[in-house]
Amino acid sequence: MFKKVELQEGVTLYIRKSEQFKTVNFSVKWKTALDEKKSAPRAVLANILEESNGRYRSQTEFRNALDELYGTVLYTDAGKRGETHIVSLSAECVNDEYLSEGGVLEEVLSLIKTVIFDPNVVDGQFDETVVNREKRSVKERIRSLYDDKTRYAQKRMLELLRPDSAASAPSYGTEEGVDALTSADLFAAYESMLNEDEIDIYVVGDIDEDEMTEKIRSLLTFNSRKVHERQTATQQTATQEMEVRHVREKQDMKQGKLHLGFTTPVTFRHPDYAKMQMTNGVFGGFAHSKLFINVREKESMAYYASSSYSSHYGLLYVMAGIDAELEEKAVKLISEQLTALQQGEITDLEMEQTKALLANGIKSAFDSARGQIEVFDQYKELDENFTADTIIAGWESVTKEDVKNMASEIKLEIVYLLSGKEAN
Amino acid sequence: MKNIHFDNLQETLYNEKLDNGLDVYILPKRGFSKTFVTFTTKYGSIDRTFIPRGKTEEVTVPDGIAHFLEHKMFEKEDGDVFQKFSVHGASANAFTSFTRTAYLFSATDKLYDNTEILLDFVQEPYFTEKTVDKEKGIIAQEITMYDDQPDWRLYFGTIENLFHEHPVKIDIAGTVASIQDITADYLYECYETFYHPSNMVLFVVGAVDPEEMMAFIKKNQDAKTFDDPAEIVRSFPTEKDTAAITERKLAMDVSKPKLNIGMKCTNTDIDGEEMLIQELSAGLVLDILFGRSSEFYTETYNDGLIDESFSYDFTMENGFGFAMIGSDTDQPEQLEKAIRTTVKNTVETWPITDLELNRMRKKKIGQFMRSLNSPEFIANQFTRYTFNNMNLFDVVPTLEKLTLENLKDAFQTFSDESGYTVYSIVPADKAE
Numbered sequence: 001m002f003k004k005v006e007l008q009e010g011v012t013l014y015i016r017k018s019e020q021f022k023t024v025n026f027s028v029k030w031k032t033a034l035d036e037k038k039s040a041p042r043a044v045l046a047n048i049l050e051e052s053n054g055r056y057r058s059q060t061e062f063r064n065a066l067d068e069l070y071g072t073v074l075y076t077d078a079g080k081r082g083e084t085h086i087v088s089l090s091a092e093c094v095n096d097e098y099l100s101e102g103g104v105l106e107e108v109l110s111l112i113k114t115v116i117f118d119p120n121v122v123d124g125q126f127d128e129t130v131v132n133r134e135k136r137s138v139k140e141r142i143r144s145l146y147d148d149k150t151r152y153a154q155k156r157m158l159e160l161l162r163p164d165s166a167a168s169a170p171s172y173g174t175e176e177g178v179d180a181l182t183s184a185d186l187f188a189a190y191e192s193m194l195n196e197d198e199i200d201i202y203v204v205g206d207i208d209e210d211e212m213t214e215k216i217r218s219l220l221t222f223n224s225r226k227v228h229e230r231q232t233a234t235q236q237t238a239t240q241e242m243e244v245r246h247v248r249e250k251q252d253m254k255q256g257k258l259h260l261g262f263t264t265p266v267t268f269r270h271p272d273y274a275k276m277q278m279t280n281g282v283f284g285g286f287a288h289s290k291l292f293i294n295v296r297e298k299e300s301m302a303y304y305a306s307s308s309y310s311s312h313y314g315l316l317y318v319m320a321g322i323d324a325e326l327e328e329k330a331v332k333l334i335s336e337q338l339t340a341l342q343q344g345e346i347t348d349l350e351m352e353q354t355k356a357l358l359a360n361g362i363k364s365a366f367d368s369a370r371g372q373i374e375v376f377d378q379y380k381e382l383d384e385n386f387t388a389d390t391i392i393a394g395w396e397s398v399t400k401e402d403v404k405n406m407a408s409e410i411k412l413e414i415v416y417l418l419s420g421k422e423a424n
Numbered sequence: 425m426k427n428i429h430f431d432n433l434q435e436t437l438y439n440e441k442l443d444n445g446l447d448v449y450i451l452p453k454r455g456f457s458k459t460f461v462t463f464t465t466k467y468g469s470i471d472r473t474f475i476p477r478g479k480t481e482e483v484t485v486p487d488g489i490a491h492f493l494e495h496k497m498f499e500k501e502d503g504d505v506f507q508k509f510s511v512h513g514a515s516a517n518a519f520t521s522f523t524r525t526a527y528l529f530s531a532t533d534k535l536y537d538n539t540e541i542l543l544d545f546v547q548e549p550y551f552t553e554k555t556v557d558k559e560k561g562i563i564a565q566e567i568t569m570y571d572d573q574p575d576w577r578l579y580f581g582t583i584e585n586l587f588h589e590h591p592v593k594i595d596i597a598g599t600v601a602s603i604q605d606i607t608a609d610y611l612y613e614c615y616e617t618f619y620h621p622s623n624m625v626l627f628v629v630g631a632v633d634p635e636e637m638m639a640f641i642k643k644n645q646d647a648k649t650f651d652d653p654a655e656i657v658r659s660f661p662t663e664k665d666t667a668a669i670t671e672r673k674l675a676m677d678v679s680k681p682k683l684n685i686g687m688k689c690t691n692t693d694i695d696g697e698e699m700l701i702q703e704l705s706a707g708l709v710l711d712i713l714f715g716r717s718s719e720f721y722t723e724t725y726n727d728g729l730i731d732e733s734f735s736y737d738f739t740m741e742n743g744f745g746f747a748m749i750g751s752d753t754d755q756p757e758q759l760e761k762a763i764r765t766t767v768k769n770t771v772e773t774w775p776i777t778d779l780e781l782n783r784m785r786k787k788k789i790g791q792f793m794r795s796l797n798s799p800e801f802i803a804n805q806f807t808r809y810t811f812n813n814m815n816l817f818d819v820v821p822t823l824e825k826l827t828l829e830n831l832k833d834a835f836q837t838f839s840d841e842s843g844y845t846v847y848s849i850v851p852a853d854k855a856e
Contacts (some may be wrong), residue, residue, distance in 0.1 A: 020455030021797045022433075059725070067783045070790030094793040097497035098432065133726060140731045144752060146679040149572050252677035252852050255568040287506035287516070297504060300561030303569055321569045349511070356513030356533070363532035364458045364515075367630075368797065 001366075001387065002202070002376055003126055009224035011199045014380075016372065017209050022098055024205030025092050025369035026112060028220075029377065030197040033132050033230055034085045034166050039078065039183055040138075040173025041189035042087050046076035047134040048126055048186065049089065054118035055111075065111070068105050070094045074111070080171040082268065082312035084261045087193060089115060092369070095206055105207075107234055113219045119190065125183045126190075137388040139175045149418060153257035154319065157416035160247055161261040167313040171422045198227040200377060204369040250257065256324030256419035261317060262333060262410045268311040269382065272406065274394035279406040280309035281354035283341055284318055290337040291318065299333065301326055316410055324419035331415055341407035346400045359392045430817050433796065437817065438634040442645050443837060445622025445653045447810065450634040451802060459630035460530045460799035461539055463546050464807045466625075467618035468523040469596040470743070475657040477617045482659055485614060486605040488598015491520040492556075493611050497527065499548060499555050505545045514538040522592050523741050525618075526804065535632065536640055543626075543644050549615045551608040564600045573644050574678050574849050581674060582686040582748060585845035588668040589661035592744045621645065622653035625810055627803040660743055662689065665690045667845040675852045682733075683756040683793050685763050689738075689745030693713035696813040699740065704832030706738040706747065708788065708826065711767055712780045714749055715801075720766045729759045738838075742812060747838050756848050764841075770841050776831060785823050792819050 002014035033036060056062035066072045072093040079086050093108045120127055146152055158168040172178075173234075199222055203212055266276040284291035284307025295305035305320035322330045365371035366388060379386050425440045438450040469491065473484045497518070499506045509516040514531035527546050531538045570576045580595055587593040588683045597603075628637055632785055694702065714720050714736045724730045734751035769775065795801040806816040 001723070018455060020453075022793050025796060060717050060719070060722045063715070064783065067717055069786075070793070071787035072790065073794070090581075092794060094790045098434075098793055099789075129726075136728060137732055140733075140752070143679045144731075144733065147574050148751075187786060200576050253572045255565065280538070286510060287504075288510040292506075293504075296562060300558050301565070303562055303566035321565055323565070323568075349507075353507070353510035357510055360458075360513040360515055360530070360532050360738070362558075364530060367456050367458050420472040 003209060003249060004384065007217055008222055010227040011222045013201045013213060013215060014376065015203045015209050017207055018204055019187055019206050021205055021369050023092050023094050024207060025373065027131055027202040027373050028089045029200045030087040030193045031084050032078050032197045034083050034169055035357040036173065039085055039169065039171055040177035041084060041185050042193065043078040043172040044134050044138050044178060044181060044188055045189050046078045046087050047137055048130055049115055049119060050076040051130060051134060052120040053114050054120060055114045057120055064368060069107055070099060072108050074109055079172050080169065083166050085171065105242040109215055109219055113403050116220065124187060126186050131183050131186060135178050135181060138172055139178050142170065142172050142175050149253055149257055153259050153416065153418040156249060156327060156418065157414060160253055160416060161414045167315060196225055202373045204372055233381050242413065244412050247414065248417045251418060251420060253420040255321045256327060258320045258322050258327060258330055259317060259416045260314060261414040262412050264314050264316055264410050266406065266409060267314040273311060274407045275398050275402045276309060277358065278354055278395055278398040279341065279403045280307055281358055282346060282350050282403055283307050283337060286354065290340065291334065295320060295330065295333050301330055326416065327417050335412065338407060338410060339405060344400065346403050351400060355395050358395050362388050362391055427796055438638065438640060442519055442642060444645055444650045446624055446626060446645060448626045448638065448641055449806060450632060450637055451629040452632050452634055453630050453799060456630045456799065458530050458532045459535050459628065459632050460803050461529065461542055462526050462528040462627045462803040462807060463542050464524050464526040464625050465619050466523065466623050466811045467525050468521050469594060470522050470591045471618065472591050473659045474617060476613045485610055486598065487594050487602035489606055489610060489614055490525055491597045492559065492603060492606050494518045494520045494525050495559055495563060496551055496556065496611060500545065500550045507852050508541050509538060520596055522596065524808065534560065534629060539640065540644060547648060549612065551611045553608050556606060556608050556611065559853065560603055563597060563603055567597050567600055573678050574682060576674065577674060578684045578750065578847060578849055581672060582684045582845060582847040585669040585847055586667050586671055586686045586688045586746055588664050590663045590701065590744050617656060620653060622648055622732055623771050625807045627635045627801050627807055629799040661710060666842045669845060671846045673848050673850055676849050678750045678849055678851050680754060681756050681851065682750065682752050682849040683759050684748055684750030684847045685760065686845045687747040687838040689740055689838045690843065691837040692743055692745045693742060695742050699812055700814045700818060701830055702834045702837065703738060703740050704822055705826055705830040708781065708784045709831050709835045710738055710747060711784045711787065712776055713770060720762065724759065724762050729753055729755055729762055767839065770835065774832060776828065778828060781828055781831065788823050791819055
């Protein structure tokens with residue numbers, strides 16, 4: 001799907017010509033080992049690079065330039081996957097052929113170069129005012145998570161389940177971490193990102209692959225660097241039957257947010273990965289899944305009740321919004337659905353539906369440029385020559401017996417309830 | 425079947441109005457593997473007072489019924505419709521807005537099976553008192569979930585403040601109390617009135633052969649019988665131009681106060697080209713005054729009055745319209761003042777020039793082109809435009825001809841301070 005070109009050791013271009021889109025999409029990803037100390041400076045740095053640069057010294061000038069380029073979108077973000085921290089710079093512009101004037105693509109490429117290689121630096125330092133402002137922004141972003149009760153409950157459950165590990169490490173760092181940053185720290189982080197990170201560059205659009213490759217090669221002149229393999233987190237699994245932990249926390253709110261954390265030895269790189277995806281689908285991934293049918297439709301207890309499989313950490317989550325007084329009943333119902341799977345109570349229909357929807361999901365993801373980039377960036381770690389069909393074939397071969405076996409590997413470790421009411 | 429080719433966009437749109445009144449649009453997209461289909465009725469939360477089909481007396485139905493009906497359409501005598509879509513690999517969904525109820529699926533396989541399920545389940549109502557009662561628990565949890573979302577409370581609180589009488593001020597899902605009054609009979613009455621094919625649009629976009637698909641839809645529709653189309657008589661209260669409530673605060677468990685300013689649009693009895701010009705112009709004015717390249721944004725962001733949550737928006741439908749500007753902020757009073765000053769200055773001196781207009785016009789054109797990559801955007805927006813007698817594919821040509829005068833006219837429809845309201849959410853410990 002993507003053509004791979006190694007520009008330098010550790011710097012790879014993945015390029016794809018597609019007539020599907022009216023725009024050209026770029027993404028540059030800097031990857032390094034996830035480390036709490038690195039997340040804060042890299043998150044703030046991402047903001048600073050998005051804000052201004054050596055050519056456009058203020059946000060107004062920079063944003064005006066992007067507006068003039070037919071609203072070219074350019075943004076940065078910090079995130080994580082498994083044990084890897086990823087800073088990304090994304091840009092999307094309208095393909096020249098749809099515009100009355102040409103040259104937009106050329107100019108956007110030049111801007112990407114500017115953003116990366118010519119930051120808003122004077123005497124080897126980022127502007128203090130900009131640094132302070134963007135530190136404030138990132139701190140506020142971290143803090144505002146509190147206002148989204150579902151995300152907050154999920155974060156708390158993870159902190160309790162896996163303290164001090166990649167699974168619960170924040171990709172923007174902590175407020176304290178951000179607070180402590182100096183301009184010098186940020187410049188050091190910038191230099192290390194530029195010179196030491198593994199870099200993947202993506203281009204998708206109706207472009208000439210060879211011509212674009214040469215342009216990228218001449219504009220994005222990264223040095224070579226050694227890349228160290230980063231593995232998926234090794235899953236800490238309980239050897240003994242562990243006591244399930246119950247934690248209840250309170251806030252001033254109406255709905256009870258019930259989050260269950262399960263562990264599984266099967267991670268992204270495990271040979272049973274596809275089987276565990278199927279198991280999650282039958283359990284709670286879709287509107288035909290056991291959780292939706294039994295917790296929402298039969299009992300009318302919830303508007304949402306679903307499971308998700310976090311393969312990079314070997315974790316599986318269930319979340320449901322319920323009346324807090326019904327916690328016990330809900331946990332019992334959810335556990336019963338897992339037990340049913342473990343006992344092999346799985347129908348052909350459930351298998352067929354889950355396979356069909358997983359296939360639809362992956363094929364649909366490829367219908368957006370961003371989806372192509374993100375899915376490829378993840379799956380290429382398993383097999384660079386994968387296609388939607390090879391992934392789908394992996395699900396197709398999963399049997400009811402496989403799902404039963406996988407379900408038996410799933411262990412409930414924590415029940416977390418965030419609610420406003422007294423629950424007993 | 426008509427087809428319209430948009431040369432500059434390299435798109436061809438196929439359209440036919442069927443004998444039963446259903447308006448069908450098909451837009452093939454090259455290179456796509458999925459097809460996205462929406463089946464939408466022009467019936468939303470604001471349609472609460474009307475004359476039911478076949479009757480003469482006006483009724484007012486319980487709040488939240490259009491949304492409740494949307495939920496109940498998925499349940500049939502032989503089970504849940506999601507199950508049927510799942511077997512054919514389709515991911516299905518539905519949503520209810522102020523003015524529309526849409527049912528949709530996206531699929532990469534078995535397009536005709538899925539289209540048939542969609543057409544049939546929306547056109548075969550099945551409600552019983554038992555299933556209606558069961559749904560009340562689920563929807564009560566949905567309403568409670570939204571009650572805990574500060575951004576939703578802020579958005580809706582602002583609308584509640586702006587309107588005296590218009591039902592746009594009533595939450596789309598109703599309240600836990602109002603949905604208790606919903607019965608199967610009410611659902612049938614609303615269904616019969618608003619789900620006639622002549623009040624609906626079917627939009628198919630993606631990997632589709634237009635001729636074959638149109639033939640398939642026609643065959644499905646021809647096999648069913650419908651009453652003759654009848655005019656739908658809806659009734660709306662008269663709405664004043666002023667805001668009903670000028671200021672309100674709500675205490676919630678949030679990390680930082682939130683402020684939202686609502687500005688009521690006074691020219692809303694319009695549709696078609698006039699509406700398109702007004703809403704595009706209003707959007708441009710807001711982009712120029714409050715966008716990321718604006719003086720306002722630079723100053724308030726520097727001063728810490730706004731953060732990354734800052735947003736602004738202009739919404740309009742036939743009968744109501746409003747602009748909103750808001751952000752999380754530690755200094756709500758100063759932010760309110762800054763927004764008011766910017767608007768007031770615009771009223772008094774009209775500082776917007778062709779330079780800004782041209783830049784924002786380019787930005788909007790680019791934004792529109794980008795959104796044409798999304799089948800979801802095309803289907804949802806095209807339907808909304810059609811219900812307002814506008815055409816989505818007129819956006820670029822209309823943007824190209826907009827003048828400063830258009831912007832000024834649009835701005836004037838929401839520039840009077842008597843139509844403003846301020847809604848804020850404050851952390852519980854700081855509430856008065």
